Amino acid sequence: xKCDHKIxxxxxxxxxxxxxxxxxxxxxPIGWYMRSVYITEHIKRNRHNPxxxxxxxxxxxxxxxxxxxxxxxxxxxxxxxxxxxxxxxEELEKITVPLTNKIIFSAIKGIVPETGLIVGExxxxxxxxxxxxxxxxxxxxxxxxxxxxxLSYITLxxxxxxxxxxxxKYLSSRYINVKVSDDIVGTEYAAVLKNIYAIAxxxxxxxxxxxxxxxxxxxxSIREMKSFIKKVHKMKRNINNSAYLGDLLVTGxxxxxxxxxxxxxxxxxxxxxxxxxxxxxxxxxxxxxxxAYKINQENGAxxxxxxxxxxxxxxxxxxxxxxxxxxxxxx
Numbered sequence: 059x060k061c062d063h064k065i066x067x068x069x070x071x072x073x074x075x076x077x078x079x080x081x082x083x084x085x086x087p088i089g090w091y092m093r094s095v096y097i098t099e100h101i102k103r104n105r106h107n108p109x110x111x112x113x114x115x116x117x118x119x120x121x122x123x124x125x126x127x128x129x130x131x132x133x134x135x136x137x138x139x140x141x142x143x144x145x146x147x148e149e150l151e152k153i154t155v156p157l158t159n160k161i162i163f164s165a166i167k168g169i170v171p172e173t174g175l176i177v178g179e180x181x182x183x184x185x186x187x188x189x190x191x192x193x194x195x196x197x198x199x200x201x202x203x204x205x206x207x208x209l210s211y212i213t214l215x216x217x218x219x220x221x222x223x224x225x226x227k228y229l230s231s232r233y234i235n236v237k238v239s240d241d242i243v244g245t246e247y248a249a250v251l252k253n254i255y256a257i258a259x260x261x262x263x264x265x266x267x268x269x270x271x272x273x274x275x276x277x278x279s280i281r282e283m284k285s286f287i288k289k290v291h292k293m294k295r296n297i298n299n300s301a302y303l304g305d306l307l308v309t310g311x312x313x314x315x316x317x318x319x320x321x322x323x324x325x326x327x328x329x330x331x332x333x334x335x336x337x338x339x340x341x342x343x344x345x346x347x348x349x350a351y352k353i354n355q356e357n358g359a360x361x362x363x364x365x366x367x368x369x370x371x372x373x374x375x376x377x378x379x380x381x382x383x384x385x386x387x388x389x
Contacts (some may be wrong), residue, residue, distance in 0.1 A: 197383060
């Protein structure tokens, strides 16, 4: 397969900024849409995103920046969506350019609230995009470490692995190692679920639990993830691979994890609203918890950790009492 795609990134947050940085090692020009006129103009003048990963300096001659999503979608044939799932529907409704002939890769680690679908399923069912034109970008990879050019690993999942191989060539560099998978559904659900488990890890830390309990919590989380994913999409997969276990570990333990940070604040007594206001960032796991809980009501996997996080976030249950009950269920 010839790799000569025009590529664009949709989103202006930290992960979108990190992806543009990765692409800048190999791609020229790079289409980049963000809705903020202020940030776009700032990047044009000052060569960096003032809000996210501000240490990353861009060659602006390499960027095709626009606040018009249709201009960027029309320009590119391979689109990377990297906006919070809670805002995806709103942005997609602005698009008047056909999407059916585009290759879509989702770097969104969440479930679309309005449809209850993971992003790949949303594009397929709502926009009639064939599954072999849909891919997923997962970790283990934090945007902050990409900014510092620390060695990082990403997984590209697509039914058509040649498309994933092409994108891999665009993203690979001395500090980015790319793996390819054909498990688009499993890797995307893993990327969603690990944010919920990271919130649980943060809650445990905020409540004063130590490393011993964290180890038990994370080991139970990977088993719970395996059970959940097997219910929604049964296929042969090794849940211990980096796209599943590795991404869970980095999100559950890292100081850069906004989901762990959010959970830590809840464990310390913050309300959901106050934690979100203080973070000034979207914790995808908050929205994912409600969707995953609802999905599992139909599938029936054993998910005591997800259930605990759900009751704390959406039923205003006391975190201390909920975790006391959870400790008896883990092994």
